Amino acid sequence: MGIHQLMQFLKEKAPNCFRTLMLDYFAGRTIGCDASMAMYQFLIQTQSAGLTQIIELTDKEGNRTGHLVGLFNRTLQFLENGIKPVWVFDGKPPLLKSGELARRKKLKEEAKVKTELALEQGDMQQALLQNQRTTTISSIMKEDAIKMLQLMGCPVIIAPCEAEAQCAELCRAGKIYATATEDMDALTFRTPVLLRGFNTKKEPIYEIIYDDMIKELELTYEQFVDLCILCGCDYTEKIEGIGPGTAYKLIKEYKSIEGILEHVQKVNAEREKNNQNPKYTVPSKFLYQDSRELFITPLVQKGDELQLTWNKPDVDNLKKFLIEEKGFAESRIDNGLKRIAKKDPAGFQSRLENFFGKTTKIIHPNNSKAKAKSNKKTEQPQKSGGKKKI
DNA sequence: GCTCTACCATCAGACGTG
């Protein structure tokens, strides 16, 4: 679930921390990619409805392969544009997330039942919809993805815990330019740059600069984390009756969740005197302090300790794996590899293209309030060590 | 009337060919 409604909140309260950019802007840059999120999208989107059953891409043993097709193409797309992707996989989820995970598991089981029902009734559209919700990633599928990406020459990192946290660490350490994910809690983990929208070619890529955001919100990092917890995160229940808008006001006024809890008690006590229902309901186990810990000092591998290198694809073994084991058509692989054949995987000197590029556009998102309030633009983000060598 | 929250259902890829 990430941080509930954070995107909407930022569009309203910090409209100037966004830029929209075209793909060529990222030539020569290194980008940390949230692998599991991408895999789910590929797996879901490569399902289709047959006449009486749902059709999924699989190898001859029945293991699903939609995520491989997607990751293969996406990685080629990156490399073709001179972008160096680091694929980051989730490790073990934190204990605090187990409540949320149990909730999702239950929803998936319900979806499975609904799928069967829809199939019986011959409602293939509904069957497809429900079947998409049952999607899970087995360890084999994950291992397949890692193997393929490594054979393609890309660095793969298996985070000790949350992938978003690991990406944020890499970005702060200067190992990557940005974190690419749809998951907004990368910001809560303090990634300096967040990129959204690599999933669709239809729209440009949104870039969110953490420093601009925090300045515009006029919050400290700790206050921003508290705000995210109040909006609703994966780690604990939220206070009923407080959403993003109220949370922001209260954080400004009372500085921290502790301060807000004090205020909440007062308000509720006052209302009780007048025989009114409580305005806010604090959950019986409001684990905001533990949640804070997970965001501020997450379990990650230190960026300094990681060596990221890009190699030329291991064509022989890649083809062997994808064709013999996973049933790929040889022509597709050949076509794909042709696209990146001339690229220099280690250096990507094509960074120069960026200096001559004229297609990079900087546009602010549509937002009537933002337009009305201000048409000033914030300046370029930091270059994130443009000359750094990894 | 307006703002905000809670809750519901829905959405989420890329290639190659014609």
Add this chain to the structure above:
DNA sequence: GCACGTCC
């Protein structure tokens, strides 16, 4: 350039 079937 677009719609559509297919990718495995």
Add this chain to the structure above:
DNA sequence: ACATGATGGTAGAG
């Protein structure tokens, strides 16, 4: 053996 997420519409409360 498993662990992805956001968004849009709307009703109802304050």
